Amino acid sequence: MEPAVSVTILLLFLPLLFLLIYRRSFKRIPPGSLGIPIIGQSLGLLRAMKANTGEEWFRERVRKYGPISKLNLFGTSTVFLHGPAANKFIYTCSEKLLANKQPASIRRIMGEKNLLELSGDDHKRVRAALVSFLKPETLKLYVGRIDEEIRLHLHNHWYGNNEIKVMPVMKTLTFNVICSLLFGIERGPRRDTLVKLFENAMEGVLSVPINLPFTTFNRSLKAREKIKSIIMDLIHEKRKKLEISGISSNEDLIMSLLSMKDQSSDSPVLSDEEIVDNIVVVMIAGHDTTSVLLTFLIKLLAEDQTVYKYVLKEQEEISKGKALEELLSWDDLAKMKYTWKVATESLRMNPPVLFTFRTVLQDIEYGEYIIPKGWQVIWASCMTHMDENIYPEPSKFDPSRLESQATKPPPYSFMAFGGGPRMCPGYEFVRIETLTMIHNLVNAFTWKLSLKDNIFGRNPMPVFNQGLPIQIELKKSSAEM
Ligand code: HEM
Ligand SMILES: *[C@@H]1O[C@H](CO)[C@@H](O)[C@H](O)[C@H]1NC(C)=O
Numbered sequence: 001m002e003p004a005v006s007v008t009i010l011l012l013f014l015p016l017l018f019l020l021i022y023r024r025s026f027k028r029i030p031p032g033s034l035g036i037p038i039i040g041q042s043l044g045l046l047r048a049m050k051a052n053t054g055e056e057w058f059r060e061r062v063r064k065y066g067p068i069s070k071l072n073l074f075g076t077s078t079v080f081l082h083g084p085a086a087n088k089f090i091y092t093c094s095e096k097l098l099a100n101k102q103p104a105s106i107r108r109i110m111g112e113k114n115l116l117e118l119s120g121d122d123h124k125r126v127r128a129a130l131v132s133f134l135k136p137e138t139l140k141l142y143v144g145r146i147d148e149e150i151r152l153h154l155h156n157h158w159y160g161n162n163e164i165k166v167m168p169v170m171k172t173l174t175f176n177v178i179c180s181l182l183f184g185i186e187r188g189p190r191r192d193t194l195v196k197l198f199e200n201a202m203e204g205v206l207s208v209p210i211n212l213p214f215t216t217f218n219r220s221l222k223a224r225e226k227i228k229s230i231i232m233d234l235i236h237e238k239r240k241k242l243e244i245s246g247i248s249s250n251e252d253l254i255m256s257l258l259s260m261k262d263q264s265s266d267s268p269v270l271s272d273e274e275i276v277d278n279i280v281v282v283m284i285a286g287h288d289t290t291s292v293l294l295t296f297l298i299k300l301l302a303e304d305q306t307v308y309k310y311v312l313k314e315q316e317e318i319s320k321g322k323a324l325e326e327l328l329s330w331d332d333l334a335k336m337k338y339t340w341k342v343a344t345e346s347l348r349m350n351p352p353v354l355f356t357f358r359t360v361l362q363d364i365e366y367g368e369y370i371i372p373k374g375w376q377v378i379w380a381s382c383m384t385h386m387d388e389n390i391y392p393e394p395s396k397f398d399p400s401r402l403e404s405q406a407t408k409p410p411p412y413s414f415m416a417f418g419g420g421p422r423m424c425p426g427y428e429f430v431r432i433e434t435l436t437m438i439h440n441l442v443n444a445f446t447w448k449l450s451l452k453d454n455i456f457g458r459n460p461m462p463v464f465n466q467g468l469p470i471q472i473e474l475k476k477s478s479a480e481m
Contacts (some may be wrong), residue, residue, distance in 0.1 A: 013267055028370045030079055032061070032069035040072025049458035054354055058082065058380050068369055073378060074103040075209050079360075079371045081379045083399055084390070087412040089366070090358060090379055090422035095119045098377060100422065101359035109201050109220050110284060111228075111277030126278060127425065129269055133182075133256045136428050140330035141250075142181055143162040147327040147436050149177050154440060158472060163450060165467035166298050171289040178287045179434055183234065183279065184252030196231060197223045198283060205284070206460045224280070231276045254279065286426050288461045290433055292352040293343060295468055298436065300346055302449045302470065307342055307399060312442045314338045319443055336435045336467050338399070343434050345399040347416040348391070351382035352461055356418065381415035447472045 037043050045096035058080065061069050067082040081090065085336075090098065099119050101107070107117055115126050132138065153173045158164060175195055179185045185194065204220025211218050238254050250258030257278075260269040270278070301308045318332050357376050364371040371377060386394040390400065390413045401407045417424035424430075450469040456462045 028368060029372065030068045030070045030369045031065045032071050032080075034070060034072040034077055037072075038075050039208055040074075040075075040078075043072050045073065046206065049354070052455070052457045052462070054458055055380065055383055058383060060357075065141060068366065070375075071419050073376070074105055074206065076103060077372075077375045079375055079377050081366075081377060082383060084384050084387075084410070084412045086379055087381045087384065087415055087419065090377065090381075091412065091418070091422070093358075093364075095123075096097075097360070097362050097364050099361050100360040101376075102357055103206075103376065105207050105217060105220075106205050106357075108209065108217075109205055109224050109282050111224075111273075113271075113274045114277040114281035116281060117277075126270065126274060129257055129260055130253075130278060130282065131425050132260075133250070133253050134425050134429055136330075138250065139428050141398075143329060143333065143432055143436065144327040145181060146177055146432055147440070149172075149180055150433075150437050150440050154444060157443065159474065162470065163469055164470050165469050167291070167295045167464045167467045170294045170298075171288070173301070173437070174287040174291040174294070174433065178283060180252075180283060182286070183231075183255035184238070184254065185234065190230065194227065197227050197230075198287075201227060201280075202284060202288065202461075203459070227280060228276055231279050232272065235272055235275060243288060253282065268298065282426075285424075286429065289352040289426075290430050290464050292350070293347060293430065294437055295464065296346045296350045296462075296472065297343055297434070297440070298447065299449065299454065299468060300342070301438075302447055304397055307397070308442075311339050311342055311438065315439050315442050318439065328439060332439075333432060333435050339435055339438055340431060341399040341402045343431075344402055344414075344416075345397060348385045348414060349395075349397060350462060351385060351416045353379040353416070353418075354382060354458060354460065358398060381412075381418070384413040384415060387413070443474060445472050 045054065045057055048054050061071075061080060062082050067086065069080050071078050071080060084470070100116055100123070102116050110116065113126075115123065115130065118126055150173065153176060157169050159173065172195075175198075176187070176191070177192070179191050185191050200223035201220050204217045207216045211221065234254060235258065239258055242249060242255065242258055246411070249255040250259075250405050255277065257270050257275050258268070261267065262269055301311065316334060318328075318335055322328075322332075355378055357378050360371050360373055360375045360377060363373050384390055390409055392407075397414050412419060417427055447470045450471055451466060454464055454466065454468050456464040
């Protein structure tokens with residue numbers, strides 16, 4: 001071909017080529033603005049969450065741009081998706097397209113090897129190790145131990161008091177339960193140090209990841225380093241104990257992870273680094289979430305006398321069949337069907353986890369848009385909880401909506417525990433802890449809210465500004481044990 005001809009052909013095709021590339025890389029990227037570099041819209045979202053208008057903030061986006069839009073959050077270009085169809089898409093999407101990589105702030109604080117970061121075989125292996133401890137067959141053996149921990153908690157923090165602040169006290173409770181059950185850390189200075197460190201670590205989980213002295217992120221990273229060294233010490237102690245006894249143990253989660261050996265090679269299933277990172281993630285995923293649920297439950301039971309009476313009746317029925325100090329059993333929990341509906345309705349109205357992230361590994365075509373490789377996806381799956389087409393009168397606390405088949409929510413619309421292969425593996429643990437606590441509480445105490453208005457914001461979990469103070473009274477029938 002003559003050079004002149006090829007140049008002409010090239011020139012003719014160039015605009016077409018350009019148009020194609022342009023269409024693919026610009027035209028179909030979702031609407032919205034990326035804001036200023038690094039910071040983007042992070043501060044706007046964090047501010048809205050603090051004021052408990054996070055959902056409203058997302059809803060405003062949906063009004064402005066529709067169910068898909070772009071923005072920049074926590075240092076990364078992001079696509080926001082909304083609605084049950086989006087929930088389904090994300091929870092059923094192949095890991096080759098959407099990976100569970102979290103924003104840098106979360107990844108650095110929880111560790112590179114934590115379950116939220118892993119994919120494929122690594123995710124399967126580590127998740128299976130955690131689930132072998134968190135599954136009902138194992139956890140049912142610990143119902144008594146959780147009950148004991150809760151009774152001890154009531155003695156230390158409720159008996160003898162007239163007023164308590166629910167939120168901080170519930171945090172103490174769920175932290176103690178996790179410490180005892182999952183980590184076998186005794187009460188004492190080591191637990192107290194850990195409480196403080198985890199608080200610091202949590203504060204930076206959603207922050208702009210700038211690692212300079214005096215930034216929130218920096219303080220969280222420092223806390224993480226200290227937590228890591230405490231857990232490493234625990235691992236060494238427990239490994240020694242296991243070596244001396246020579247038998248595997250399910251005494252607590254660390255012991256159980258250390259005991260797991262690959263059958264063919266006899267090497268440990270999890271490395272020490274994986275154990276540390278996953279202990280951290282279970283601690284963070286497991287204690288704040290459950291304390292939020294318990295706090296809202298106590299509030300809702302104080303506000304709704306009808307629901308309270310039904311719960312009380314169910315729990316008294318269970319106590320009747322038991323000796324005075326007899327601990328609860330797995331079978332008792334199975335009878336607490338109404339109480340669990342109340343908890344579920346509370347999770348619908350006040351989901352502890354507002355949104356979640358994934359990272360895009362390959363360009364994804366979504367409707368008429370492209371979600372580009374290297375970006376992250378964020379979705380607030382629980383916004384379906386307040387959709388009046390799915391839940392009529394969504395602001396009404398109504399556990400009976402979960403009773404009839406007709407008003408049961410369709411798939412991918414109750415999202416408090418996520419969905420698909422990443423669904424929360426702590427579900428059973430939450431159920432045991434919540435039901436056991438409510439059982440002990442309604443049997444021993446009555447309570448009233450001290451304040452008319454109890455304002456809360458998110459950081460990123462809901463936090464009551466005043467801690468939700470309540471006035472409590474010991475029931476006459478319940479002499480202190
Ligand atoms: C009311 C309490 C809880 C709520 C609302 C909750 C909610 C969630 C949600 C929404 C996810 C999925 C996140 C995603 O899609 O990326 C999740 C994952 C997870 N949760 Fe929970 N959770 C709770 C309690 C717990 C407890 C008690 C534990 C452990 C003892 C736990 C351990 C985990 C872990 C390890 C994951 C990661 C699973 C994976 O990526 O495969 N959670 N949780
Ligand atoms: C916190 O910031 C200081 C100063 O930039 C830095 O030397 C230190 O490594 C940071 N801490 C962590 C844990 O990254």
